[in-house]
Each structure stands twice: as C-alpha cells, then as structure tokens.
Amino acid sequence: MPARSQDRTDRRVAVIKALAHPSRLIIAEALQAGEQCVCDLRELVGSDLSTVSKHLTVMREAGLLEMEKRGQNVYYRLRCPCLLSFFECVDSLAPVRRTNGKK
Amino acid sequence: MPARSQDRTDRRVAVIKALAHPSRLIIAEALQAGEQCVCDLRELVGSDLSTVSKHLTVMREAGLLEMEKRGQNVYYRLRCPCLLSFFECVDSLAPVRRTNGKK
DNA sequence: AATTTACTTGGCGAAACAGCCAAGTAAAGA
DNA sequence: TCTTTACTTGGCTGTTTCGCCAAGTAAATT
Numbered sequence: 001m002p003a004r005s006q007d008r009t010d011r012r013v014a015v016i017k018a019l020a021h022p023s024r025l026i027i028a029e030a031l032q033a034g035e036q037c038v039c040d041l042r043e044l045v046g047s048d049l050s051t052v053s054k055h056l057t058v059m060r061e062a063g064l065l066e067m068e069k070r071g072q073n074v075y076y077r078l079r080c081p082c083l084l085s086f087f088e089c090v091d092s093l094a095p096v097r098r099t100n101g102k103k
Numbered sequence: 104m105p106a107r108s109q110d111r112t113d114r115r116v117a118v119i120k121a122l123a124h125p126s127r128l129i130i131a132e133a134l135q136a137g138e139q140c141v142c143d144l145r146e147l148v149g150s151d152l153s154t155v156s157k158h159l160t161v162m163r164e165a166g167l168l169e170m171e172k173r174g175q176n177v178y179y180r181l182r183c184p185c186l187l188s189f190f191e192c193v194d195s196l197a198p199v200r201r202t203n204g205k206k
Numbered sequence: 207a208a209t210t211t212a213c214t215t216g217g218c219g220a221a222a223c224a225g226c227c228a229a230g231t232a233a234a235g236a
Numbered sequence: 237t238c239t240t241t242a243c244t245t246g247g248c249t250g251t252t253t254c255g256c257c258a259a260g261t262a263a264a265t266t
Contacts, residue, residue: 008194013125015193020123021254022116038213051255053214063196072212072264082192089185090118091111093166124224141243154225156244175234175242 011063018062019083023047024055027076028064028083035068035077114166121165122186126150127158130179131167131186138171138180 019025023045030036030044042052056076059065065076122128126148133139133147145155159179162168168179 009125009128011196012190012193013123013128015196016119016128017123020116020120022112025112025116025119039211047254048256049213050215050257054255057214069213069263072210072262074213080192080196082189082195086185086189086192087115089183089189090115092185093114093118093183126224142241150224151226152243153227153245157224160244172233172243175232175240177243 014062015064018059018064021055023052024059027052027055027059028078029087031065031076031078032084035075037073037075039073041076117165118167121162121167124158126155127162130155130158130162131181132190134168134179134181135186138178140176140178142176144179 019028026045027041030041036044038049038052038056041056042049045052045055056065056067060067060076064078064080066079068075068077122131129148130144133144139147141152141155141159144159145152148155148158159168159170163170163179167181167183169182171178171180
C-alpha cells in the first residue's frame with residue numbers, strides 16, 4: 001500500500017476508533033445537542049472522572065472534538081456535524097442476519 | 104441507562120468497531136466497488152488467510168457484510184450503502200487540531 | 207496565601223483484541 | 237474415493253485498551 005493512502009487509512013481508523021466504545025459513543029451522541037462540560041459527561045456515562053477525561057482526550061486527538069476552558073469548567077463540543085446520518089445508517093442494519101450456513 | 108437504548112448503543116458500537124481496524128476498513132472500502140472473495144481480500148490486505156477470515160466474521164456478525172458461497176469461493180459484500188458519506192465526513196476532520204492549551 | 211473545584215496525567219492490573227500456525231470442513235475435481 | 241482448493245475454527249502469545257486510584261495542575265474562591 002502506498003504511503004499516502006496508508007496515512008489516510010490510519011486517520012480514518014483513528015476517528016472510527018474514537019467512536020468505537022460505548023462511553024465514547026454516548027458522549028458523541030450527547031454532544032450532538034451542543035457542548036457539555038466534563039462533569040456533565042461524567043454523570044452521563046457514570047465512570048470515574050479520570051476515565052471520562054481520557055476518553056475525551058482520545059476523541060479530541062482523533063479530531064472529533066474541540067475543547068474550551070471557560071470559568072472553572074472545560075467544555076467539549078463536536079467538530080463533526082455528520083455523525084447523525086451515519087448512525088441512522090448503522091441502525092438500519094439488522095441485528096445480525098445470518099446470510100449463509102447454520103450454527 | 105435504560106436497557107433499550109443500551110442495546111442500540113451496543114449494536115452501534117459493534118458496527119463501528121467492525122470498521123475500526125486498518126485491514127477491516129480497507130476491506131470495507133474495497134467492497135464498495137462490489138463483492139469479492141476471501142482470497143482476493145487476503146491479497147489486498149496481505150495477512151494470513153485465517154486472519155482475514157476472522158476479520159470478515161467480525162464484520163458479518165456486526166451486520167456490515169453478507170456472505171455467499173458460490174463454486175469454491177466465498178463472496179462477501181457490503182450490506183450498508185452509506186459508508187462513503189461517512190468516510191467523507193471522517194476525512195473532513197483535520198488531522199489533530201489542538202484547540203486549547205499548549206504542550 | 208490557603209483551599210476548593212474541575213479537571214488531567216501516571217501507573218498498574220485485568221480484559222479484550224490481533225495475528226500466526228495448525229487442524230478441521232466442505233465442495234469441486236481427478 | 238482420494239486430493240485439492242478455499243476457506244473456517246481452535247489455540248496460543250504478544251499487544252492494546254480499559255478503568256480505577258492516586259497524584260499533579262491551574263484557575264477561582266475565601
């Protein structure tokens with residue numbers, strides 16, 4: 001594979017990985033309605049604050065999120081307006097259709 | 104989180120995870136042009152046949168792919184026509200924009 | 207200046223994932 | 237029927253990811 005398209009693949013994978021975890025997906029979905037601070041997101045996903053913070057770092061470094069400190073809070077928001085249509089597509093896939101073979 | 108929406112989240116995560124690996128992403132991209140048999144995909148990604156087969160199982164169980172045996176080959180094809188627009192969205196994100204803070 | 211609040215970072219053990227080899231299977235061909 | 241082809245599955249080791257606790261930081265408040 002040429003170096004160029006490998007770069008592109010790696011970047012795509014980083015973004016997709018940043019969504020490929022229940023807590024991070026929930027965060028992404030929540031942020032579609034607008035920015036939230038870390039403590040709100042912590043409450044939403046219900047894990048330790050440090051865990052949430054690390055998830056947010058993953059998402060930010062993938063390019064999915066922006067952060068901004070205002071007052072004593074840090075606010076995160078989506079940089080990608082197009083998640084919704086993808087999720088609709090994902091939801092349209094039947095749970096697990098067995099195409100061939102039994103078992 | 105209510106059981107219902109957890110199911111939905113889990114299903115979404117399964118689909119996203121099925122794309123969150125370089126080889127699997129390359130496979131998904133290749134299948135946008137039409138079905139391919141396992142041995143062609145093996146050549147494309149360059150790993151062991153057993154490895155490719157396992158990747159395909161992950162993608163199929165997530166609902167992304169259909170399989171069909173014809174002659175002596177097994178053909179896989181996408182069940183999801185919407186990947187392209189998602190990839191365009193993913194590519195629109197700048198590599199890693201540092202929004203705030205130095206370091 | 208000391209304390210509190212709202213995070214981020216380091217570190218570590220547990221769990222999940224990846225990829226190879228070897229073995230199993232099922233259909234096609236000799 | 238025996239062999240070959242095209243996979244799939246089992247098993248194992250190495251790597252990555254996850255989530256907690258503890259410690260660090262920086263801005264706001266007292």
